[in-house]
Amino acid sequence: MSLKMQGPVLGVLLISMGLALPVCAQSPAQTTSGGSSDTVVATVGDRTLRMSDIEKHWQQQDPASFERMRQQVYDVNRRVLDDLIGEVLLQNEAKKRNVTVEQLLAAETPKRLQPVTEDQIKDLYEQSRERTQGMTFDALRPAIVSYLEQQRPVEARKRYIEELRKASSDVAIRLDVPRTVIKVLPNDPITGPASASIEIVEFSDFQCPYCKRVAPVLKQVAAKYGDRVKLVWKDFPLPNHADARPAAEAALCANDQGKFWAYHDKLFDNQNELTAANLKAWAAQLGMNATTFNTCFDKGTHRQLVEQDQEEGSRYGVSSTPTVYINGRAIVGAMPLETYEAIIQEELARK
Numbered sequence: 001m002s003l004k005m006q007g008p009v010l011g012v013l014l015i016s017m018g019l020a021l022p023v024c025a026q027s028p029a030q031t032t033s034g035g036s037s038d039t040v041v042a043t044v045g046d047r048t049l050r051m052s053d054i055e056k057h058w059q060q061q062d063p064a065s066f067e068r069m070r071q072q073v074y075d076v077n078r079r080v081l082d083d084l085i086g087e088v089l090l091q092n093e094a095k096k097r098n099v100t101v102e103q104l105l106a107a108e109t110p111k112r113l114q115p116v117t118e119d120q121i122k123d124l125y126e127q128s129r130e131r132t133q134g135m136t137f138d139a140l141r142p143a144i145v146s147y148l149e150q151q152r153p154v155e156a157r158k159r160y161i162e163e164l165r166k167a168s169s170d171v172a173i174r175l176d177v178p179r180t181v182i183k184v185l186p187n188d189p190i191t192g193p194a195s196a197s198i199e200i201v202e203f204s205d206f207q208c209p210y211c212k213r214v215a216p217v218l219k220q221v222a223a224k225y226g227d228r229v230k231l232v233w234k235d236f237p238l239p240n241h242a243d244a245r246p247a248a249e250a251a252l253c254a255n256d257q258g259k260f261w262a263y264h265d266k267l268f269d270n271q272n273e274l275t276a277a278n279l280k281a282w283a284a285q286l287g288m289n290a291t292t293f294n295t296c297f298d299k300g301t302h303r304q305l306v307e308q309d310q311e312e313g314s315r316y317g318v319s320s321t322p323t324v325y326i327n328g329r330a331i332v333g334a335m336p337l338e339t340y341e342a343i344i345q346e347e348l349a350r351k
Helices: 003-016 051-061 063-097 101-108 118-127 137-167 209-228 244-256 260-269 276-285 290-298 303-316 337-350
Strands: 040-044 047-050 198-204 229-235 323-326 329-332
Touching (some): 047 051, 063 101, 063 303, 118 137, 198 209, 198 337, 209 337, 244 260, 244 276, 244 290, 244 303, 276 290, 323 337
Antiparallel strands (some): 198 323
């Protein structure tokens, strides 16, 4: 591989391994580390400062980085915990069969190997298109195929562990999950029953390509879980997306006429054409009262509501889009359906 190719290919692989979040961002992340909340970190005369003081002050001064770190710590702990659970399940199964773990995997992994498909290759390229520096699919295809081939035994092992986990009735996760209590406001566009046991709140931006990517995933979630799920939309137009704020205001005008979700789909389907003229034309196409809509949009009737969502999101630590909360549990970036299903199943199991 030439030096010229390494940068783009590295971007593809980082994204595929989950090390580069598929988000629209307005600021870089910051990280730090510390001990438990009771740990004494300093004394000033007769005043004792504890880790909890740092956390409280940090949350007040920079909620975005505080929430990012809290979520990152959980994600790492959960990833390691899942690996440990997998190791224990493999050891238990190997002991039951009177073989070593290596012998068990040698027997079971090949059965679960799946070929690399053209769809997988194309999907990985599309996910990383913005980081490929203009390189074509044909140019990157060999590197993508090579990476996916290397992942086949890894994925086969994961599939086997997941089978063991589903067959086991004595695996219970007790790791504390960070949750953010999101206030749902009267003007927030909502679909799904108020009594739903799963509340999904999305902070999003109509001009963000990753928000567009997650929209069909949330539709799949709603279709699969039906009345058990409620979707709540909150606007978080980023400053580098000039058309996002007008689009957000227009969508709330559509919400006044009971057409938010149809208009939401129209905006994402035409993400690169969010002109004022189009925003008005689409409202008429969707059967809204054009005069009412145009007056609402031209007067900036809902500008304050959009700003309110942004301020609210910033308090929660939102700094990029999409940021989605499932019962207060954050998902940052355009994650696949499987990510949502895993969290929703855990939440349903708690009810």
